Amino acid sequence: MPKDLSSSGNSSVNVLNQIPKKNKKKTELLKYIRKNWILYLFLSPAVLSVLIFNYIPMYGVVIAFKDFSPVRGIMASEWVGFSHFTNFMQSPNFLRIFMNTVQLSAYELLIGFPIPIILALMLNQVRRSGIKKNIQLIIYAPHFISVVVIGGMIFMFLSPAGPLNAILTVFLDRPVAFMSEPNYFRTIFVASGIWQAAGFASIIYVAALSNSDPQLHDAAMIDGASLLQRIWHIDVQVLKPVMAVLFILAVGGIMAVGFEKAYLLQTDMNLPASEVIETYVYKRGLQAADWSFGAAVGLFLSIINLMLLITVNQVVKKLKGESLF
Amino acid sequence: MSKIAHSKKIQTINNSKTDQLLLLINKILLSLVVVIVTVPLLYVLLGSFLQPNILVSHGISLNPDHWTIDGYVRIFQDGSIMRGFLNSVLYAGGFTIVSIIFSILAGYALSIDELVGKKAFMIFFLFTMFFNGGLIPTYLLIRELGLINTPWAIILPGAVTVWNIILARTYFKALPNELKEAARIDGASDFMIFIKIILPLAKPIIFVLALFAFIGQWNAYFNAMIYLEDRSLYPLQLVLREILIQNEVQPGMIADQLARAEMQRISEMIKYSSIVVASLPLLIMYPFFQKYFEKGVMVGSLK
Incomplete structure (x- = not known):
């Protein structure tokens, strides 16, 4: 609108030209929609669904600033400003829950991010494609096991009468109560996550490597480059763009710990380490x-989460010229 | 092929001793990875056919008294696992169908460059990747809509993900435009073009998206846990949660048992066999779909 005003100040001819143009544009748009209405029909289920299940809850977030009671509804509930936020941040649990979330996901990122890359570099050295395929097939398997089953297996394997303790009795005189000791929780969480996800996560790196030019390796070999040199100067360089993109996603979702698994693995005893923000939301908000x-x-x-995602995207954009959005 | 042979030749000429040592270490480490992945799976599979704690006390016992299929018998007698299985098929199937139809249609519309308002629609969808209302407002909405304790609470929310729409759009964009142009010149309507030309070409992407949607929903438990109250509606994962995590034995499985120690023994056994019954279908099927998973991940990275 301001543009129209400024241009109209310059010359009246312009204005005269613009009015019919605008109308023409409008009728063209109508004509276009009439002709392509089917495309808008195609869009409507997804738009409607996202509107209902994504955007309405965004509006529903206003109850965070109110004292919501189901009887009165969102509109009629009383405004309380930021008091819920200050209550949360001043509660004795706040620091512990916040740090649990940060630590758990930081460990998961620091240890979980490089492993699929290393796995892919290792797989890339397997010359015989049949063997490589079979290894891949096996290491993908845990990805298809549900989080409930993983949780169940963890409880079974780590129980005082379970197989791990049976092995440990060789060195220790009494069984370790893994699941009731907060100190073990993070290790259990991260290690089981790697067992389940690292293989499948390596797919993308393996594919990127197999798409790279084999002549690069040939040339480097003729120049006398050693295996490690070739991996570092060729394979790792090939993977860098993929790493950048996946790193953005991983850091952006760093606070989104797998709370569904954390919730399953919680026991009354390990709660000091296993309570994360989302399990706390579930318990306080719903239960x-x-x-x-x-x-x-x-x-x-x-x-x-929003701030993290934006920040990391900006940083990587500056560093690499790679950006997700 | 010749390329591989060629590089092999160079390799044998050029490989130094240290390189060969490294390759050997690589092989050993990879074998170790394979062992680490398979041992827990085999342990559960074997354990499901053995009396509880035999693996810990005796290892793989050859004593026939130690072997049993009692765990499986009890699972099939009780029926709650089977009912959970059927519910899961229903939920995951419904979720997949809704998800595919909605995201393929939207993805196609957004793949057309001339679509007026395309940018606005993209922003509308992409925004949901950055921000969401969170657990509580979503739960209150589902309750307000009257979906609590109905299968719709599992099937509808989350069926449309921006990610799937973008994947579908990327796929459609890569299809040659000439196909559409030719059909248009022949006088076909947009709808007929979509049905007759685009859809048959979209089979791979439909299959990939369906696979991911189905498996994701099949293995999920959290939404079912918060939205479903009737035990008869429970999907498989919730039944498993009771058995594996909450240590609750289904009443039908212990109908004949009174002694506490015996119940303990049976509940241990049922844990193993229920894991096998619940996980085996996917573990047997996924190798057949391996190339689609790889394709799916790659399409995802194209964006």
Whole structure:
């Protein structure tokens, strides 16, 4: 609109020309929509679904600033400003839950991110494609096991009467209560996550490597480059763009710990390490029906996630010229 | 082929001693990885046919008294696992169908460059990747819509993901434009072009998206846990959660048992066999779809 005003100040001829143009544009748009209405029909189920299940909850977030009661509804509930947020941040649990979330996901990122890359570099050295395919087939398998089963297996293997303790009794005189000791929780969580996901996560790197030019390796070999030199100067360079993109995604989702697994692995005893923001939201918000407080804690998490995603995207954009969005 | 042979030749000429040592270490490490992945799986599979704790106390026992299929018998007698299985087929199937139809249609529309308002629609979808309302507002919405304790609470929310729309769009964009142009010149309508030309070409992407959607929903438990109350509606994963995590034995499985120690023994056995029953279908099927998974991951990275 301001553009129109400024241009109209320059010359009246321009204005006269613009009015019919605009109308023409409008009729053209209508004509276009009439002709291509089917495309808009195609879009409508997805738009409607996202509107209902994604955007309405975004509006529903206002209850984080209210004292929501189901009887009164969202509109009629009283505004309380930021009191739920300050309550959360001043509660004695806040620091512990916040740090649990950060630590758990930081460990998962630091250890979980490089392993699929290393695995792919190792697989890339397997010359016989039949063997390589079979190894891949096996290491993908855990990806298809549900989180509930993984949780169940962890409890079974680590129970005081389980196989791991049976091995450990050789060195120790009594069984270790892995699942009731907060100190072990993070290791158990991260290690089982790697067991389940690293193989499948390597797919993308393996594919990127197999698409790279084999002549690069030939040339380097003729120049006398050693295996490690070739891996570093060729394979790792090939993987760099993929790594950048996946790293953005991983850091952007760093606060989104696998709370579904964390919740399954929680015992009363390991809670000091296993309570993360989302399991806390579930317990306070849903189980204890403290709706507004739960929504506030959830919003707190969403905002941190948003800032992380934007920041990391900016950083990588500056460094590499690679960007997701 | 000749390329591989060629590089092999160079390799044998040029490989130094240290390189060969490294390749050997690589092989050993990879074998170790394979062992680490398979041992827990085999342990559960074997354990499901053995009396509880035999693997810990005796290893793989050859004593026939130690072997049993009691765990499996009890699972099939009780029926809650089977009912969970059927519910899961229903939920994962419904979720997949909704997800595919919605995202393929939207992906196709957004793949057309001339679509007026395309950018606005993309922003509308992409925004949901950055921000969401969170657990509580979503739950309140589902409750407000009256979907609590209905299969729709599992099937509808989350069926449309931006990611799937973008994958479908990328795929359609890569199809040659001439196909559409030719059909248009022949007087075909947009709808007929989509049905007759685009859809048959879209089979691979449909299959890949369907595979991921189905498996994701099949293995999920959290939404079912918060939205479903009736035990008769429970999907497989919730039944498993009761058995594996909460240590609750299904009543039909212990109908004949009173002694506490015996119940303990049976509940241990049922854990193993229920893991096998629940996980085996996917583990047997996925090798047949391996190339689609690889394709799917690669399409995802193209974006």
